[in-house]
Amino acid sequence: MALGSILKIFLPKDKVFYNLFEQVAKNLVQMSDMFGSAINERDLSKRDVILKRLEEMEHKNDEVTHEIFIQLGQNFITPLDREDIHALATSLDDIADYLWGASKRIVNYEVEDTYGALVSFAEIISKSVKAIAVAINSLRDMKNLEAITRSCVTVNSLENDGDDLLDNTMLKLFASQKSAVEIIKHKDIVQMLETVTDKCEDVANVIESIIIKYA
Amino acid sequence: MALGSILKIFLPKDKVFYNLFEQVAKNLVQMSDMFGSAINERDLSKRDVILKRLEEMEHKNDEVTHEIFIQLGQNFITPLDREDIHALATSLDDIADYLWGASKRIVNYEVEDTYGALVSFAEIISKSVKAIAVAINSLRDMKNLEAITRSCVTVNSLENDGDDLLDNTMLKLFASQKSAVEIIKHKDIVQMLETVTDKCEDVANVIESIIIKYA
Amino acid sequence: MALGSILKIFLPKDKVFYNLFEQVAKNLVQMSDMFGSAINERDLSKRDVILKRLEEMEHKNDEVTHEIFIQLGQNFITPLDREDIHALATSLDDIADYLWGASKRIVNYEVEDTYGALVSFAEIISKSVKAIAVAINSLRDMKNLEAITRSCVTVNSLENDGDDLLDNTMLKLFASQKSAVEIIKHKDIVQMLETVTDKCEDVANVIESIIIKYA
Numbered sequence: 001m002a003l004g005s006i007l008k009i010f011l012p013k014d015k016v017f018y019n020l021f022e023q024v025a026k027n028l029v030q031m032s033d034m035f036g037s038a039i040n041e042r043d044l045s046k047r048d049v050i051l052k053r054l055e056e057m058e059h060k061n062d063e064v065t066h067e068i069f070i071q072l073g074q075n076f077i078t079p080l081d082r083e084d085i086h087a088l089a090t091s092l093d094d095i096a097d098y099l100w101g102a103s104k105r106i107v108n109y110e111v112e113d114t115y116g117a118l119v120s121f122a123e124i125i126s127k128s129v130k131a132i133a134v135a136i137n138s139l140r141d142m143k144n145l146e147a148i149t150r151s152c153v154t155v156n157s158l159e160n161d162g163d164d165l166l167d168n169t170m171l172k173l174f175a176s177q178k179s180a181v182e183i184i185k186h187k188d189i190v191q192m193l194e195t196v197t198d199k200c201e202d203v204a205n206v207i208e209s210i211i212i213k214y215a
Numbered sequence: 216m217a218l219g220s221i222l223k224i225f226l227p228k229d230k231v232f233y234n235l236f237e238q239v240a241k242n243l244v245q246m247s248d249m250f251g252s253a254i255n256e257r258d259l260s261k262r263d264v265i266l267k268r269l270e271e272m273e274h275k276n277d278e279v280t281h282e283i284f285i286q287l288g289q290n291f292i293t294p295l296d297r298e299d300i301h302a303l304a305t306s307l308d309d310i311a312d313y314l315w316g317a318s319k320r321i322v323n324y325e326v327e328d329t330y331g332a333l334v335s336f337a338e339i340i341s342k343s344v345k346a347i348a349v350a351i352n353s354l355r356d357m358k359n360l361e362a363i364t365r366s367c368v369t370v371n372s373l374e375n376d377g378d379d380l381l382d383n384t385m386l387k388l389f390a391s392q393k394s395a396v397e398i399i400k401h402k403d404i405v406q407m408l409e410t411v412t413d414k415c416e417d418v419a420n421v422i423e424s425i426i427i428k429y430a
Numbered sequence: 431m432a433l434g435s436i437l438k439i440f441l442p443k444d445k446v447f448y449n450l451f452e453q454v455a456k457n458l459v460q461m462s463d464m465f466g467s468a469i470n471e472r473d474l475s476k477r478d479v480i481l482k483r484l485e486e487m488e489h490k491n492d493e494v495t496h497e498i499f500i501q502l503g504q505n506f507i508t509p510l511d512r513e514d515i516h517a518l519a520t521s522l523d524d525i526a527d528y529l530w531g532a533s534k535r536i537v538n539y540e541v542e543d544t545y546g547a548l549v550s551f552a553e554i555i556s557k558s559v560k561a562i563a564v565a566i567n568s569l570r571d572m573k574n575l576e577a578i579t580r581s582c583v584t585v586n587s588l589e590n591d592g593d594d595l596l597d598n599t600m601l602k603l604f605a606s607q608k609s610a611v612e613i614i615k616h617k618d619i620v621q622m623l624e625t626v627t628d629k630c631e632d633v634a635n636v637i638e639s640i641i642i643k644y645a
Contacts, residue, residue, distance in 0.1 A: 073427035083513075086424060108386055171538055180395035180610035184402070187614070209516060212503035288642035298513075301639060323601055395610035399617070 017079055018140040020068045024061060024092050025133040031057045031099055032129040036122040038103070039113065051103040058100040065093045080139075080210055087206045092132075094199040099125065102192040109185040117169040117186075121193040124165065128158040128200040135207050142214050148207060155204035162197030166190055232294055233355040235283045239276060239307050240348040246272045246314055247344040251337040253318070254328065266318040273315040280308045295354075295425055302421045307347075309414040314340065317407040324400040332384040332401075336408040339380065343373040343415040350422050357429050363422060370419035377412030381405055447509055448570040450498045454491060454522050455563040461487045461529055462559040466552040468533070469543060481533040488530040495523045510569075510640055517636045522562075524629040529555065532622040539615040547599040547616075551623040554595065558588040558630040565637050572644050578637060585634035592627030596620055 031054055038050035068089040072078065078085055105111075106118070113119060135151040138144045169190050177183050246269055253265035283304040287293065293300055320326075321333070328334060350366040353359045384405050392398050461484055468480035498519040502508065508515055535541075536548070543549060565581040568574045599620050607613050 069423065069427070090420075104382065108382060109389065167534065167538060174539065174611065174615070180614065181389065181398060183611060183614060184395065184398060185389070205520075208499065212499070284638065284642070305635075319597065323597060324604065396604065396613060399610065399613060400604070 015079075015140075016071055016075070017068065017085055020064055020071065021088065021092070021136050021139065023064050024068075024089070025129075025136040027057060027061050027064065028092065028095055028129045029126075029133050031061075031096060032122070032126040035099060035103060036126050039118045039122045044110070044112070048107045051107050054100045054103045058096045061093060061096040065089050081213070084206065084210050088203065088210070091199060091202040091206055095129065095132075095196060095203065098192055098196045098199055102189055102196065105185075105189050105192060109189065111185055111189060114186075115169055115172045117165060117172075117190055118193070120165050121162065121190065121196075124158050124162050125193065125196050125200070128155050128197055131155050131158070132200060132203050132207075135204070139207070139210070142211070145211055145214075148211055152204040152208050155200050159197045159201040162194045166194040230294075230355075231286055231290070232283065232300055235279055235286065236303065236307070236351050236354065238279050239283075239304070240344075240351040242272060242276050242279065243307065243310055243344045244341075244348050246276075246311060247337070247341040250314060250318060251341050254333045254337045259325075259327070263322045266322050269315050269318045273311045276308060276311040280304050296428070299421065299425050303418065303425070306414060306417040306421055310344065310347075310411060310418065313407055313411045313414055317404055317411065320400075320404050320407065324404065326400055326404060329401075330384055330387045332380060332387075332405055333408070335380050336377065336405065336411075339373050339377050340408065340411050340415070343370050343412055346370050346373070347415060347418050347422075350419070354422070354425070357426070360426055360429075363426055367419040367423050370415050374412045374416040377409045381409040445509075445570075446501055446505070447498065447515060450494055450501065451518065451522070451566050451569065453494050454498075454519070455559075455566040457487060457491050457494065458522065458525055458559045459556075459563050461491075461526060462552070462556040465529060465533060466556050469548045469552045474540070474542070478537045481537050484530050484533045488526045491523060491526040495519050511643070514636065514640050518633065518640070521629060521632040521636055525559065525562075525626060525633065528622055528626045528629055532619055532626065535615075535619050535622065539619065541615055541619060544616075545599055545602045547595060547602075547620055548623070550595050551592065551620065551626075554588050554592050555623065555626050555630070558585050558627055561585050561588070562630060562633050562637075565634070569637070569640070572641070575641055575644075578641055582634040582638050585630050589627045589631040592624045596624040 034050060034054060034057070038047050038054075041047040041050060068085065072082060072085055080088075111118075131151040131154040135148045135155075138148045138151075170187065173183050173186055177186070249265060249269060249272070253262050253269075256262040256265060283300065287297060287300055295303075326333075346366040346369040350363045350370075353363045353366075385402065388398050388401055392401070464480060464484060464487070468477050468484075471477040471480060498515065502512060502515055510518075541548075561581040561584040565578045565585075568578045568581075600617065603613050603616055607616070
């Protein structure tokens with residue numbers, strides 16, 4: 001580890017990984033924006049058309065993630081530790097996976113946003129993904145470590161908001177929803193959206209562990 | 216990491232780990248075959264007798280996995296990176312755990328395969344575990360990297376099939392099953408079977424990250 | 431890795447990490463004791479007052495965990511491998527998170543301990559956390575490896591007990607509880623308590639992988 005860090009000082013950094021991570025971050029921002037506009041659409045059939053479009057964005061994300069792994073195999077020298085690149089790519093990919101998973105279930109289960117929970121989750125996820133994009137875009141030069149740290153703190157705080165939102169939504173569901181089947185459907189979806197905020201926190205943790213080494 | 220890779224070229228490889236991983240792979244194939252023959256058994260009491268036999272196979276698997284960890288403690292030089300051996304053993308063990316967990320719930324909840332979902336999951340899991348066995352058996356000499364890569368791609372594709380199967384099964388359940396309690400039981404089981412395919416994908420990812428280093 | 435291990439023999443060990451880990455272990459023992467006394471309280475409103483106090487203990491734990499990460503950034507030489515310190519801190523933190531998560535749900539869902547499952551889980555978790563504390567307290571000098579190993583075996587065995595307890599509780603729930611909504615609530619809580627025992631096992635696995643390197 002120490003030896004690797006010393007070597008890195010003398011070796012040119014490879015820009016390809018930063019380019020790819022920035023592409024993933026940009027894609028995630030677009031996905032969360034699209035998710036938000038879908039959830040704010042009152043016409044449910046229009047909503048579902050938008051939600052279904054997240055699938056192709058998730059596939060696009062898979063391809064960039066795959067490209068990161070291919071580059072990892074071809075580049076003997078990497079600008080970050082190999083395991084950090086792997087962990088960052090995997091955790092970013094999880095965000096796209098779970099956001100698409102939740103979107104699919106909203107369409108499949110024909111769920112309405114009775115408690116406003118979906119709108120609130122869309123806002124939390126959008127803020128969280130944008131904070132991640134700021135952090136990712138600052139990784140390249142590592143000059144603005146304070147901005148990266150601030151973004152990670154924001155993501156952690158939004159994960160707490162997601163936790164509280166899940167708790168409150170479940171309380172409302174149990175208090176007002178008579179149908180156990182409807183509870184099962186809504187629970188499945190809001191838990192999955194809360195998992196999206198967990199996955200955002202995982203990304204923030206990976207980024208924090210990266211900048212710890214370079215600070 | 217680089218230093219470790221260079222050292223490995225000059226040191227004799229230790230065969231014990233490959234032997235143990237091949238044993239685990241063989242055991243997993245047997246478990247998935249036994250699961251398949253149980254699920255295809257129409258007599259539910261006969262089915263449950265077969266399903267319960269998966270417990271001893273899961274215990275047997277635990278023992279081999281434990282042996283891998285003991286060997287990891289005793290061998291200063293390992294043929295693969297220590298963390299890769301650990302990750303591979305752990306993720307393979309997860310497959311056995313979740314397959315036994317799902318089997319136990321099928322017995323406990325006295326669930327019938329109303330939608331044919333269990334038969335379909337048994338097929339997907341069997342194919343996935345067999346692809347993993349091919350990849351594991353090719354790890355020893357690393358000569359046929361293409362076969363390993365192809366197996367990993369197969370596992371990834373089968374995980375997608377598992378995802379779709381879960382979605383379709385839930386749609387059928389919500390459309391036709393009136394009893395919320397029955398939905399809870401079936402959901403628990405099919406989610407666990409889908410998790411088996413996720414765990415197979417985790418194994419494929421570990422294997423891919425291993426061959427990236429040796430390619 | 432090998433180089434790192436050799437270096438460590440010649441370098442003074444840093445005590446700060448052991449101090450922090452021992453603080454976390456002590457805090458977890460207090461949390462599990464408090465959880466146990468809450469669950470054994472027959473007056474549900476008194477029970478809930480105690481359960482809510484776990485939140486501040488969870489926050490306190492977050493702070494110590496955060497301090498570990500800060501120290502990890504400031505100490506170039508660490509007494510254990512950096513990734514082991516990170517994995518140990520993260521997995522210990524998960525125990526506190528899930529125990530507080532389950533406590534919160536017991537309060538929110540106004541659940542009674544109909545089947546005695548909560549009392550039994552409190553006992554298992556308390557034993558498991560205490561075994562972890564023994565192992566953590568022995569990490570500092572690595573003299574009593576046998577005590578560490580024995581503690582880890584205990585934690586693994588208690589995780590199996592947690593698994594069986596979950597299964598039996600679900601069987602009782604499905605057999606006697608008519609309300610699907612009540613099943614959903616109880617299932618959520620007992621699954622989360624079983625996850626606490628899983629997280630304890632994760633900690634034991636991290637500790638075992640650490641002592642493998644130092645044995």
